[in-house]
Amino acid sequence: MKRAHNFSAGPAALPTEVLEKVREELLDYKNTGTSIMEKSHRGKEYTEVDQQAKERLTRILGLGNDFHIMFLQGGATAQFMQVPLNFLEEHETADYINTGVWSQKAIKETKLFGNVHIPFSSEEEQFSRVPNDDELQLSDQPRYLHYTSNNTIYGTQFQQEPKSDGAPLVCDASSDFLSREIDVDRYGLIYAGAQKNLGPSGVTVVIVKKEFLESISKKNIPTFLDYRSHATRILNTPPTFAVYMVNLVLEWFEDKGGIPYFKKLNQEKSDLLYSTIDVDDFFRGTAQKDSRSKMNVTFRLPSEELEKKFLEEAANNDLVALKGHRSVGGIRASIYNACRLESVKALADFMEYFRAKNG
Structure with missing residues (x-):
């Protein structure tokens, strides 16, 4: 079997040990005679997978009991819209640091729901850098401060969380999730497409602080797009195979x-x-x-x-x-x-x- 040196930006390389385990269990998951892909998302086997993955993430990040973890669909692109839909009223302002294409896409979606203030942009420098804290010109009372922690296209990365003057951080962490420590207490919400550091494409991890979730005051959010619908239960059929693989990657991650x-x-x-x-x-x-x-x-x-x-x-x-x-x-x-x-x-x-x- 040939395995190349894979430098794909995403979907990206997966651990060989995980792929081998998937191959071993693909047709017969834990002697049940069926694949995990063929099992009910409300059955015992998948429920255990879902719970294990959430417990592992809680342990790895030190989340305690202060956060909800959700496995959603639509990638980071859906989160560009879903975050302001839930958390931003028309009269409110959210701050968005502009460090590349993904920040720009998030800014575009957010303007559909409320006001956007850009405390820093490196666009005139071809997005070749991220800001220092003393360069950030935050608005007076932002609902939250959004940033993209790592920029896949331009090869830039925040070395630590930006200052937010007490506003909750919202982070698109898709391309450097679980690569280093984070100060979890500063975050209202973290989202990450799995296909870089966590698993295959098709599932997005969303981690939201309970206190931040409780601050939602909007009444007319479609059920599927309301984070509260997903926080305490599996609302609809999730991408079960992708979550199964995320769980295996997290197991490998801890073992290493x-x-x-x-x-x-x-x-x-x-x-x-x-x-x-x-x-x-x-x-x-x-x-x-x-x-x-x-x-x-x-x-x-x-x-x-x-x-x-x-x-x-x-x-x-x-x-x-x-x-x-x-x-x-x-x-x-x-x-x-x-x-x-x-x-x-x-x-x-x-x-x-x-x-x-x-x-």
């Missing part, structure tokens, strides 16, 4: 050592690639150094012709999915939790070879 283990590993992987890039100006990182992402390493070569050659030769060496986002071009290595250190070492070795041959 949890956040401390992956924080150290992600630092090692990103340090290796950035040190390879910074040797000279043959490779040029696109993110400013103090904003560099540990999840998505983006860089350019001296010409588009060399970039095309780099991608072709990399693929011939089983280094796949390295093409930058279509909107910006270049090269992008996505090195989420499940991307092995061996894969990153193989990429760094290839980069050195390619530079020696073409520099």
Whole structure:
């Protein structure tokens, strides 16, 4: 069986151990004679999967009893709309830090429901950085402060939570979820599409503080889009297979050592690639150094012709999915939790070879 070095930005690499377990259980889940995909979402087996996944997330993040965890559908894109639909009245203002395409999409949706104030934007700098706290010009009383913790397209990442002057944080954490510690007490809501760091596409984890949820005062929210409908029960048929895989990834994550283990590993992987890039100006990182992402390493070569050659030769060496986002071009290595250190070492070795041959 051939397994390539997969640097896909999402859907992204999954742990081999998890895929092997899925293969083992696919036809016969725990000697029941049926697949987990064929079981009722209200039956004993799936209910146990759902509960285990929520318990593991609670334990990993140290959530205590202060949060609800939901497994929803529609990706982060649906959350761009669902957050303001629930939490923002027409006369209220929410602050949105603009650090890229995903922030822009969230801002566009939010303007349908209330006022948006942008305390910082790096658009004029081609979204090459995230702000320092002293650059944030917050509004007087924002309902919440929204930010995208990691920007897959531009290779930038917040190194810590931004200041919010007491307003609850709302975070699109899709592309760096569970890669480092977070200060959970500062959050009203966190959402993350699973297909980067947590599992396959098709399920979105939404974590909402109970106190924040109770602050919803709107009356006319459609049942399915009302977070309160999902907080304490399974409202409708969820993406059961995707949640099953999320549970297995969380089990693997804990067995490896949890956040401390992956924080150290992600630092090692990103340090290796950035040190390879910074040797000279043959490779040029696109993110400013103090904003560099540990999840998505983006860089350019001296010409588009060399970039095309780099991608072709990399693929011939089983280094796949390295093409930058279509909107910006270049090269992008996505090195989420499940991307092995061996894969990153193989990429760094290839980069050195390619530079020696073409520099």
